[in-house]
Amino acid sequence: MTSTYDGLVEQQADITCLLLHHVQTPLLPAARDDTVYLRGVLPIPPPAAAIRLVTGDEAAHTPDRLTAYEFPLHVNGQNLTAGDLLAILRTLTSGPHYFSSDNVTTMMGMTLVRPDPTTIASAAEALDDRALTILRCVAQPFTGERPDPLLRGFLFLEQDLLRLYLDTAERPDVLAVDVRPSGAVTALIAALPTLITEKERKVEIDTDPHCSHRMDLTFW
Incomplete structure (x- = not known):
């Protein structure tokens, strides 16, 4: 399995x-x-x-x-x-x-x-x-190493709202992370692996069948 x-x-x-x-x-x-x-x-x-x-x-x-x-x-x-x-x-x-x-x-x-x-x-x-x-x-030659987090998908929700579908080594399901392209992109990308481990930021979501939890990083 x-x-x-x-x-x-x-x-x-x-x-x-x-x-x-x-x-x-x-x-x-x-x-x-x-x-x-x-x-x-x-x-x-x-x-x-x-x-x-x-x-x-x-x-x-x-x-x-x-x-x-x-x-x-x-x-x-x-x-x-x-x-x-x-x-x-x-x-x-x-x-x-x-x-x-x-x-x-x-x-x-x-x-x-x-x-x-x-x-x-x-x-x-x-x-x-x-x-x-x-x-x-x-x-970008294939190295055989799986990125963590792994980007499994994405969706433009609004003009300045992007949803990332991430898979991590610690979770057996998909985490949706909402971000704003107009924000501090470089800092967000650098901090993302740490931010998605913070359980208090995650909430269950039943409006999107492609993930089980959502994290709002739009104002990070």
Whole structure:
């Protein structure tokens, strides 16, 4: 069970890390009037082996302007990589797609779609994607050491409110940490590993299905 859980955690964290640049870089390489960006990655807790990718325009910070797509992490016995999910997501956001009502619902105020990856033609990989793979591997080679805390996901809640989904070695579940990008970012990042160990800062949360506890560091 532990190895299965660890594998799920690491897969969600890897996908989050490899897709982070699409917070600023459009999902679709070609210029469009309705350019779509990544606005969040939501780690679904076990036993479900899945992840949710949240999309919207560059200025989208409210649930009514966001769409989340839920994907399984394994299809036909194979792991879906960040590249696989990006290719599928590009297809889904490149034009209109229609889903049955059984596959569309709401979650945290946003539209949640559950597409079947096996029925969607993946968009072709861009050369810039492959170039980025080279650059990332050279600049940040894999060391085998797991960061602590580990970033499993994130979500833009407001224009100046960002939720981090963190996994720590001491906790078997996800901790949501709310921060403000306009704050003292450098100091916050340095203090974060210590701050998240302070139990008095944590409160239970039942409005977000991707975590069990929340910590408010917006005014730290």
